Amino acid sequence: MDEIATSTLLIILGLLLLLSAYFSGSETGMMSINRYRLRHLAQQNHAGAKRVQYLLDRPDRLIGLILIGNNLVNIAASAIATVLCIRWFGDAGIAIATFGLTILVLIFSEVTPKTIAALHPERVAFPSSFILKPLLTIAYPVVVGVNFITNGFMRIIGVNPNNTLGHAALSSEELRTVVNEAQSMIPSSHQDMLLSILDLEKVTVEDVMIPRSEISGIDVQNDFKSIIKQLSQAQYTRLLLYRGEIDDAIGFLHARDIMQIVTKTNSDTDKAELIRAAREIYYIPEGTPLNVQLLKFQHNKERIGLVVDEYGDIQGLVTLEDILEEIVGDFTTSITPAPSDLVKPQDDGSLLVEGNANLRDLNKELNWELPTDGPKTVSGLIIELFGDIPQQPMCMRIEGYALEIIESSESMVKQVRFLPFESRHLEQQNLFD
Template sequence: MDAVSTQLLVVILVGLIICSAFFSSSETGMLSLNRYRLRHLVKKEHKGATLASNLLARPERLIGVILIGNNLVNILIAMVGTAIAERYLSEWAVIVVAPIALTLILLVFAEVTPKSIAAIFPERIAFPASYVLQPLLLLLYPFVLVVNAISNGLARLAGIDLAKAKLSDHLRPEELRTVVDEAGELIPDHHQGMLLNVLDLEKATVEDIMIPRNEVIGIDLDDDIEDIMELIRSTEYTRLPVFEGDINNVVGVLHLRNAARFIQGDNSTVTHDSIREHCSEPYFIPESTPLPTQLMNFQQQKRRTAIVVDEYGEVQGIATLVDLLEEIVGDFSTDTAEDSEPDITECEDDWFLIDGSTSIRDINRQLGWTLSTDGPKTLNGIIVEYLESIPDALVSFEVGNYRFEIVELTETRIEKAKVLEISLQA
């Protein structure tokens, strides 16, 4: 390099530092790209995104070409920097000062600064860099293959097969939940809640949303016509199960819009057979059916109401499409029966008065609690399971971080109880 002027060597050194900064920033930028936004831009036929996506399809080749280029440039920087130093420094200074100075220059101008910028603005760096890296990969392809072959061989010695290993871009439900939680202003709170409810749907079964059999309102064909007609006229529900004597003997489901077909005058014109004739076939489902599966089943079967049975075929309750959809979008029922008295009422000192039939999932959702949903599905169930019997008097006890006080009970169930999250008092 003795024939090359110092000025030209400085220009070459600056150019090589810029090239090193390019490789460093392109590596960080390419690997920092949001893969989901990248796929969106590819669908929009963004040229830079398409090139970047093609390069990231084989990350080992992308990293190979970047590192080959970066190392070649850094070697040239060392050579040119040493040549410049030899013209101004003594021999010992060249050995001591030049490496330190070049290391600082490379760290600041070719590593830390460009990589920091690329990490903050990956698209601005990666997309333009793709136009350079794509042809450079073709040019250095033989060298990249050799480097990758050696690298894969060393990895196999360590028990890792890089050729078969692939980066997974798929999000687990827990990770997707975090993404939705962190979306902030990008997603309105109501929509955010709906998305989270959809993710929670996998954890719930029909048993979690069904109306228990003791709360089911239906038509018993063993009753007098007068009683049946009074029920039809006063009910607030659109569909009623029809059974004979016992709810386990369900013969159909009556849609009240069909009632006009057999009510043609006073009650004397109505018969049990006419009611039975205008019922639709009952639709039975197992109580253990996951809610996403049941949602699809409702759609495929064109049904809105199902009779829930256990493993022995005993009717456990009723599940409706409305109840299932409310798990996603929240309450939109306008039934006055449901609005007459809230299931959960806030009391003093962070206590809550809760109806015994309230589901644990509803309690957790409304109060942000973490009561276990693996066992009993209602507050009454949790209390009875813990006490192993229905108490004879009002009692108080603690389960985990929650304190329970029974307020009202009958011989068969806990009607109301007050519950306190103890951790709030700490």
């Protein structure tokens, strides 16, 4: 070493610092690259992406290769810097080399290249793979040996290295974050649909079903002329046929069957033919998540079903369109009242809300935060919290929302006035005035 010229040692030191910067930047670039974009580019036969994906299939070997190279050049640079500083400063050169090289390595071989690689991982990772892939082949025995020792040590301390080799799929909450952060690349309408799809697992059929009291059907015990009149004026493509009460359901009548029936004369048809035309009922257990029910509709080739509780009592009706509306929004052809039809703004800033208004729909349309983990309607929520059917006039506060009972009956709260928007900022509590 003493025979090598100082200028030569300086050139070698500079090259070693560059190599150290290369290994540091490559490590950060490889580890920071977007794995899902990388997979997409690899599927598009992007050469650089395919090389990087090959290297990342075994990240332990890639990291081992980079660290071996980085430590070799750093140790070599330390030795050369020490020789140079001893030549220049004598025995004090050892301390000067230690502190001086530390600063040089931090600035030029660590912080700067790693920051650049973190900001532009693809620009660093793709070119680096040209060198790292063949270098891994050359140094394969050394890398495997080092990994064998380190993996064995990790097992001794209770860490399974195999758990760190792959990358877990994104959870629904992580996907939600990705969609929210992709606002500039995804139209807002598409973004809303994607988020709605992710929400399907949190929403059950009870949240979107038509309540039992609002199910439109035909009672076969009615006068036959009255039945024919109901069929001719039907607004739905499917009608429930029942005997006396909804719980004694017979089946669904399809629009095609209804058309054939109403076009016949009374002498050509009777109630028996009406019952024979009814199609078998598809039952849905309450509490079924919408994502599960959507797949069941598809698997069973069904579009409509009755929601039943654990005792078999009918609670409501759910259609395929109800689930699709959770994803794409309300259809313009829907004749079900929209939340806006059940909410009437007043001049003083308050809102008159019908008691049968759905809580989830109100929260979505008005950006409210009424509790939805229990009752599904405004009336049900008030009755549950009050413990009885309140009589007007009465005021109360629910989760910070001040409201006044305007109209109620013996069985439900019919109309409620929510006080002006500022009441939302009151301290959230379940207190009755």
